[in-house]
Amino acid sequence: MLGIGTDLRLGNLARMLALLVAGILSMGQGTAERDDLIAKAMASTKAAMAAAEADPQRPTYHFRAPANWMNDPNGTIYREGWYHVFYQFNPYGDQWGHMHWGHARSRDMVDWENLPVALWPTWSKGEEHIFSGSTFIDQDGKVKAFYTSIGQRDPEQWTARPLDNELIRWEKVDQPALNLAVHGDTKVDEWRDPFPFREGGKDYLLLGGNTAGKGSVFLYEALDRELGNWKFRGQMFQHPDSGNIECPNIAKIGNKWVLLVSNFPRVEAFVGTIDFASGKFTTEHRSVLSDGSYASQLLHDKDGHVIHFAWANTSDHKGWNGWLTLPSELTLTAAGELRRNPIAALTKLRTKEIKLDHSELATGLDLNGKQIDANHFEADLEFELGSATALHLKLGRWNLTYDVVKSELSTSASPSVQVQKGSKLRLHLFVDGSATDVYVNDGEQTLTGRIAPGATEEGLKITSDGNATLAHGAIYNLRPAKFDFSHFN
Ligand code: FRU
Numbered sequence: 001m002l003g004i005g006t007d008l009r010l011g012n013l014a015r016m017l018a019l020l021v022a023g024i025l026s027m028g029q030g031t032a033e034r035d036d037l038i039a040k041a042m043a044s045t046k047a048a049m050a051a052a053e054a055d056p057q058r059p060t061y062h063f064r065a066p067a068n069w070m071n072d073p074n075g076t077i078y079r080e081g082w083y084h085v086f087y088q089f090n091p092y093g094d095q096w097g098h099m100h101w102g103h104a105r106s107r108d109m110v111d112w113e114n115l116p117v118a119l120w121p122t123w124s125k126g127e128e129h130i131f132s133g134s135t136f137i138d139q140d141g142k143v144k145a146f147y148t149s150i151g152q153r154d155p156e157q158w159t160a161r162p163l164d165n166e167l168i169r170w171e172k173v174d175q176p177a178l179n180l181a182v183h184g185d186t187k188v189d190e191w192r193d194p195f196p197f198r199e200g201g202k203d204y205l206l207l208g209g210n211t212a213g214k215g216s217v218f219l220y221e222a223l224d225r226e227l228g229n230w231k232f233r234g235q236m237f238q239h240p241d242s243g244n245i246e247c248p249n250i251a252k253i254g255n256k257w258v259l260l261v262s263n264f265p266r267v268e269a270f271v272g273t274i275d276f277a278s279g280k281f282t283t284e285h286r287s288v289l290s291d292g293s294y295a296s297q298l299l300h301d302k303d304g305h306v307i308h309f310a311w312a313n314t315s316d317h318k319g320w321n322g323w324l325t326l327p328s329e330l331t332l333t334a335a336g337e338l339r340r341n342p343i344a345a346l347t348k349l350r351t352k353e354i355k356l357d358h359s360e361l362a363t364g365l366d367l368n369g370k371q372i373d374a375n376h377f378e379a380d381l382e383f384e385l386g387s388a389t390a391l392h393l394k395l396g397r398w399n400l401t402y403d404v405v406k407s408e409l410s411t412s413a414s415p416s417v418q419v420q421k422g423s424k425l426r427l428h429l430f431v432d433g434s435a436t437d438v439y440v441n442d443g444e445q446t447l448t449g450r451i452a453p454g455a456t457e458e459g460l461k462i463t464s465d466g467n468a469t470l471a472h473g474a475i476y477n478l479r480p481a482k483f484d485f486s487h488f489n
Contacts, residue, residue: 068089081302085324114483119160195249247297287337289338294312325437
């Protein structure tokens with residue numbers, strides 16, 4: 001007996017040793033493959049940078065990839081004095097494909113340091129893309145990235161751990177944290193874009209997709225501190241009219257939850273409550289967060305404010321694609337309505353202030369291209385609408401019209417939106433190459449558009465049909481954001 005047992009134990013030991021050696025060898029292979037793929041991705045990106053940089057329509061103070069295609073912001077997080085932004089990135093061209101996670105960090109979300117590509121698809125194992133996801137600090141203070149792994153199989157949710165405190169080099173945990181089996185009998189399609197969050201000491205995860213053709217946000221609860229095992233809690237939210245949901249993100253503001261969902265081609269906000277016992281979200285307010293941008297991500301800044309990023313697409317294929325909307329703070333009014341406004345740190349970009357006097361607009365207000373840098377400026381304008389029926393802003397090819405009668409605002413670069421009726425209108429406008437961001441009435445509505453104003457000599461013209469006045473306002477020329485490449489290798 002003893003002899004057989006000892007033999008078995010020795011046999012087991014030999015097998016364990018063999019497994020360990022194989023593990024170490026394959027780890028070596030994994031590391032070599034990672035280093036090789038990241039080196040290739042970096043070389044390809046660097047080779048494309050000069051051409052991308054030369055395009056005059058490229059935004060200069062919006063965050064964008066060094067070159068080539070980018071889409072969704074991923075894994076936005078504040079940690080140890082740095083704001084990290086990861087993003088969907090194709091290092092190999094200016095069209096969507098070969099999704100990796102690009103990476104940059106910032107002290108203030110205004111000026112950036114570009115960092116090496118963080119996550120790569122492990123092609124040797126059939127993984128084709130690292131899709132969108134989030135980063136999260138576990139209950140032991142360790143950072144984890146959650147992402148959807150795509151290959152010639154069903155999507156899986158995987159995690160990765162940073163190998164250094166700067167979150168620059170990463171290793172993948174060698175098995176998925178969740179696969180479709182977690183749902184038991186519930187059939188889930190288009191399952192992706194994990195977003196973890198913590199409430200009441202418990203860790204939860206959201207994923208987007210659909211079940212039976214209903215756009216859904218699915219809720220999971222962590223079963224371990226390592227966040228490698230999850231229990232399906234059910235469909236937390238069903239979209240009232242969309243067949244699919246991508247990139248769900250959530251944050252608590254006061255005692256309400258703000259749930260953002262990407263329902264192509266827009267981001268929508270649902271403000272409400274979650275009953276964690278039943279795992280159900282109840283909507284109290286619904287709004288379109290920012291027409292013209294997509295695939296939002298949230299972070300909590302160093303003071304706990306909720307900051308929103310999203311992707312604006314360009315599809316021009318000029319050696320680059322896309323940018324992120326300006327970092328904006330989300331707040332709720334006393335009535336629980338969502339507001340989105342540019343963060344205060346963006347005032348660092350201002351180089352010259354042009355104060356505007358109280359002026360009647362029926363005769364028009366002209367700010368010519370000598371006074372303002374018509375391709376890179378911010379305008380903060382407050383209008384008294386008086387007896388006017390419409391207000392017009394014109395900047396080269398870009399137009400904005402406010403129809404006072406219908407309380408409707410439209411631009412030549414974004415769909416029209418409804419604004420609450422009132423005798424005043426505040427427009428906070430940013431123009432940056434081909435990127436425009438408009439915040440209406442202290443963030444009641446926001447528009448993101450893509451149009452290059454073109455000729456700049458004419459500058460900005462403001463007129464009204466009937467009598468409106470500019471009560472007060474200012475225009476600021478804005479400098480480019482700094483993009484530091486000293487760690488981009
Ligand atoms: C949203 C999205 C995500 C997906 C990613 C792929 O734009 O479709 O759902 O993870 O892009 O790049």
